[in-house]
Amino acid sequence: MAIKKRPVSPRQKMINLMYVVLMAMLALNVSTEVLDGFSIVEESLRRTTANSTKENRSIYDGFEAQMKSNPEKVRAWFAKATEVKSTSDSLYDFVQQLKVEIVMEADGAHGDIDNIKRKDDLEAASQVMLAPGTGKGKTLYNMINSFRNRILSMITDEHQRSVISSNLTTELPKNAVTMGKNWQEYMFEDMPVAAAVTLLSKLQSDIRYAEGEVLHTLVSNIDMKDIRVNKLSAFVIPNAQTVVRGDKFSAQIVMAAVDTTQTPQIYIGGRQMNLKNNTYEFIAGRTGDFNLTGYITMQNGRGDVIRRDFSQKYTVVDPSATVSADLMNVLYAGYSNPMSVSIPGVPLNKVSATMSGGTLQPVGPGKYIARPAAVGKDVTITVSSLQTGSPKQMGQFTFHVRKLPDPTAYIALGDNRFRGGGMAKASLMSAGGIKAAIDDGLLDIEFRVTGFETVFFDNMGNAVPMASAGASFSQRQRDAFRGLSRNKRFYITRISAVGPDGITRNLPASMEVIVK
Incomplete structure (x- = not known):
């Protein structure tokens, strides 16, 4: 049986609400002993921060001294140390300013952070950090994140990174997330002045600690990470292994320090490679430009493993020899003559060529297209080596310029070229017209047929010429084809064609076609 609850009177509701408010006020009432404890922690944090500041200052002084004695070695690390100091001081000073503002908000314009009067004030920290429009909690949150990320980017040791990341974290615990609070509200809402100042002092201590860790890392990069050596050797590093007579030989001569006690x-x-005498060898299987890349690891004086990347470009060329026929040094005018140019011992990408009396266009390593300007005028190709950076002339070659020879007419039947003789009538009817090309086994150059005639013979033996429709058979010609019986023949003559040189040619030869 259900029990019916008695209704609660308005007076009872008011009493219950007052009780809840009283309990909340009692919960917020922080004892004097606890507030005094914050003062003790605050004093301890100040001593720790002062010691860290003093140690960091000593490292900065060491940086300045080394910068004066060896600027080339120290300059990069000194610049980073200066950046760390500026970043750390900026955040540290901002936090100090917040402490002063919170105390002055609680104790008035003459408030002193070394002698806080109203340590239990619950409004001052909220006013300074969370007030709408003027609260500086969001600014502090962003500055901490920026400082933490910048500091972590300069530290590689995982343990150091973990400690600094934990000290300067702005992540919220789960209970704060479920309450819908942001970081600044979680840290400073209803926070007594003594506790807020102590939290900020803790932050200042963490800032100086992180600053010191970075400084020690930078210092170790100057001295502690130097590799100890016990042998000096001289090395010659040439810019090129092959040098042409009359060209410049260039090489770097350096002194290299090595440690023979470790490999x-x-x-x-x-x-990882297992190399004998640190010598890398391989068989080059492809031609072209390549880049040998990798890295070397070795322990430094502190025992840390350091890594240095290396990269070396090299070129692989085919075994080459240049053979020229003295009676075949001919180029064709108005035509794209393919040319190959090479210099024995010189990579193709280091070979340059120019031509007088026309244009010479590079189309690939060692490959060119030569276009002479006029028939009958010789052209000269000049070949140079660029292996040492500046052009070095290696030779000049003269070529006679001739007009392209006349092409031969043909009828295209699939992949075959019909140039005369017997042809099936079906093949003749499927042909569209005639074409012309130079096809002598060396050249295969297409010409554009502009016109031709077919000559038939009637029963009286009279010649009946018929004109084409350009390069195609005209309708009249096709009608004549249909009337041809077996073993009848006709001739294709008066063929005109234009080559790539733009010259129109009238071909003297005729083509005989016998219908089969």
């Missing part, structure tokens, strides 16, 4: 680990293509 570096060499990686090429992501795979």
